[in-house]
Amino acid sequence: AQSVTQPDIHITVSEGASLELRCNYSYGATPYLFWYVQSPGQGLQLLLKYFSGDTLVQGIKGFEAEFKRSQSSFNLRKPSVHWSDAAEYFCAVGGLSGGYNKLIFGAGTRLAVHP
Amino acid sequence: EAQVTQNPRYLITVTGKKLTVTCSQNMNHEYMSWYRQDPGLGLRQIYYSMNVEVTDKGDVPEGYKVSRKEKRNFPLILESPSPNQTSLYFCASSQSTGSYGYTFGSGTRLTVV
Numbered sequence: 001a002q003s004v005t006q007p008d009i010h011i012t013v014s015e016g017a018s019l020e021l022r023c024n025y026s027y028g029a030t031p032y033l034f035w036y037v038q039s040p041g042q043g044l045q046l047l048l049k050y051f052s053g054d055t056l057v058q059g060i061k062g063f064e065a066e067f068k069r070s071q072s073s074f075n076l077r078k079p080s081v082h083w084s085d086a087a088e089y090f091c092a093v094g095g096l097s098g099g100y101n102k103l104i105f106g107a108g109t110r111l112a113v114h115p
Numbered sequence: 116e117a118q119v120t121q122n123p124r125y126l127i128t129v130t131g132k133k134l135t136v137t138c139s140q141n142m143n144h145e146y147m148s149w150y151r152q153d154p155g156l157g158l159r160q161i162y163y164s165m166n167v168e169v170t171d172k173g174d175v176p177e178g179y180k181v182s183r184k185e186k187r188n189f190p191l192i193l194e195s196p197s198p199n200q201t202s203l204y205f206c207a208s209s210q211s212t213g214s215y216g217y218t219f220g221s222g223t224r225l226t227v228v
Binding site: 004006009032034036042043044045046049090092094102103104105106107108 | 148150155156157158159160163205207209216217218219220221222
């Protein structure tokens with residue numbers, strides 16, 4: 001069955017520190033992979049996506065993610081976190097399945113940033 | 116501006132009173148979906164639509180209905196809401212291939228008392 005696991009429910013980092021949010025997926029075919037961010041009271045904004053090519057993808061707001069097929073992972077990273085990065089982050093896996101563009105989400109990781 | 120618009124943003128209703136949450140997109144997307152978000156569960160798909168008059172159940176369809184009479188609109192209908200449908204709801208739309216991801220609306224926070 002298709003699934004996405006985000007092992008960390010909450011993460012707290014200091015402003016300026018580096019960040020890595022973990023994501024593992026289970027998918028029968030080559031997946032499309034996404035990271036979304038949800039700021040408090042807001043909808044979901046697409047940070048970055050991977051579907052082929054270079055396994056290190058760059059996104060908005062200084063985020064990047066690396067696809068590792070052997071580990072079924074798509075971890076999100078940022079070298080220096082800003083206070084405005086405090087939000088909830090969702091990893092998602094998707095693709096054409098039965099002719100439909102299906103997207104499955106992880107449970108999310110809530111990021112807190114200390115000054 | 117390309118966007119998905121949901122209304123209302125907030126809604127408090129009583130058990131059993133029918134309600135509709137509207138969703139409209141201006142990007143000419145074929146695919147549209149409804150998700151509900153609950154703490155610790157992430158987003159779970161309620162219903163989706165591949166095009167006009169083509170809809171199907173997602174992972175948690177019980178208690179919900181949808182229709183897709185026009186490409187741009189995809190309303191979510193709760194015929195007889197119950198307290199376990201208290202949640203944050205998101206409408207999303209996507210182009211016809213999986214690589215684009217979804218564009219999400221701002222959400223509708225529904226409370227059923």
